[in-house]
Amino acid sequence: MSNAHSPVAHHFYTIEQQKESATIGMWLFLATEILLFGALFTAYAVYRYKFPDAFMVASSRMDWKMGGLNTLFLIVSSVTMVFAVSSAEKGRRGGLLGFLAATGFFGTLFLVVKYFEYKHHYLDHDVPGLNFQWTGAPELANGAQMFFFLYFFMTGLHALHMIVGLGLLIWIFITAYQGKYSPEYYNPVEMFGLYWHFVDLVWIFLFPLLYLLGAHLPPGGGGHH
Amino acid sequence: MGQATQQPATHPANGHSHAHPTISPATYLLVLAALVIGTVVTVWTASMDLGAFNTPVALAIAIGKAALIILYFMHIRYSTWLTRTVVIGSFFFLIVLFGLTFSDYLTREKTPEIPSLYSPDPILKQQ
Numbered sequence: 001m002s003n004a005h006s007p008v009a010h011h012f013y014t015i016e017q018q019k020e021s022a023t024i025g026m027w028l029f030l031a032t033e034i035l036l037f038g039a040l041f042t043a044y045a046v047y048r049y050k051f052p053d054a055f056m057v058a059s060s061r062m063d064w065k066m067g068g069l070n071t072l073f074l075i076v077s078s079v080t081m082v083f084a085v086s087s088a089e090k091g092r093r094g095g096l097l098g099f100l101a102a103t104g105f106f107g108t109l110f111l112v113v114k115y116f117e118y119k120h121h122y123l124d125h126d127v128p129g130l131n132f133q134w135t136g137a138p139e140l141a142n143g144a145q146m147f148f149f150l151y152f153f154m155t156g157l158h159a160l161h162m163i164v165g166l167g168l169l170i171w172i173f174i175t176a177y178q179g180k181y182s183p184e185y186y187n188p189v190e191m192f193g194l195y196w197h198f199v200d201l202v203w204i205f206l207f208p209l210l211y212l213l214g215a216h217l218p219p220g221g222g223g224h225h
Numbered sequence: 226m227g228q229a230t231q232q233p234a235t236h237p238a239n240g241h242s243h244a245h246p247t248i249s250p251a252t253y254l255l256v257l258a259a260l261v262i263g264t265v266v267t268v269w270t271a272s273m274d275l276g277a278f279n280t281p282v283a284l285a286i287a288i289g290k291a292a293l294i295i296l297y298f299m300h301i302r303y304s305t306w307l308t309r310t311v312v313i314g315s316f317f318f319l320i321v322l323f324g325l326t327f328s329d330y331l332t333r334e335k336t337p338e339i340p341s342l343y344s345p346d347p348i349l350k351q352q
Contacts, residue, residue, distance in 0.1 A: 024311055030315065034318075038323075042326050045326075045327070064271075068268055072261065072264065075264065078260075078294065079256075079257045083250070086247065086248065086250075089247065193298075197299050201291050201295070204287050205284075207287075208280075208287055209280075212267065212279075213280075215268070215271040216271060
């Protein structure tokens, strides 16, 4: 173990080197995450290319107000996260704890909205493999099912990242409460911030691609009801 | 974006010493405002029928929002070039993923039948 009183681990020369190593390591992890979600965005693009009309009509069954509200929740939680990091940088423990709590609050609100959206889709028989029923134009049924499959896969993986993020947030909050961070050493706070912003980043692309394709269609433009 | 010029005097070019300078709360709040405006504009443009341009417009706004988050919230504007190389590299491979996939899908149905010495003669085949 490193010297208990030094924030620099024994295998680093300087605190700057330690911090840059952590940053690069985190970005390498995020590179794998970018490609993980990137593969799903590619699948989305391929099937949308194959079923352009079905994707548009199926997307008009999404509630863009819920998606837009969640976009705002995530953006605000990203801002509270940067303020948490700068509080840590300035050694303000109270600010750090407060902004972390705010970040967790908005992240939780996101998941609550997502829960109600999923519940609504379940009751509307929109879930492929479980209860999918398409009462719109029959020739669009396969493409619409593919749209909802990708919707649940992509937003589900994103929501899983949110849940993991909230778990990490609790750990950061507890260690911050214990006073483990100082202006010299707050790498875990900053690296968690990178993860949190990445999850926000994914949503910024999911929102228009999943919720807004059919927003210009007349209300009830497709599907049932 | 306008707020890019309102940075503290410290510049990223010095490479080493401090990992990043303190970014003012005003900068973060300006980025927040830009992200909220971007979201509203995305919804507004999506409500209009722009034909083939709906998705390119939405993606352009999303890329702008993503750039703001990466540069300011994730501090890449103030990071070293070593870190930036990793960031650029990860998006480079994403472009490779999209590019190679669509060089296949976008050309599948348009590839003409290439006459070949080895393919059966179409005239003979018809007889």
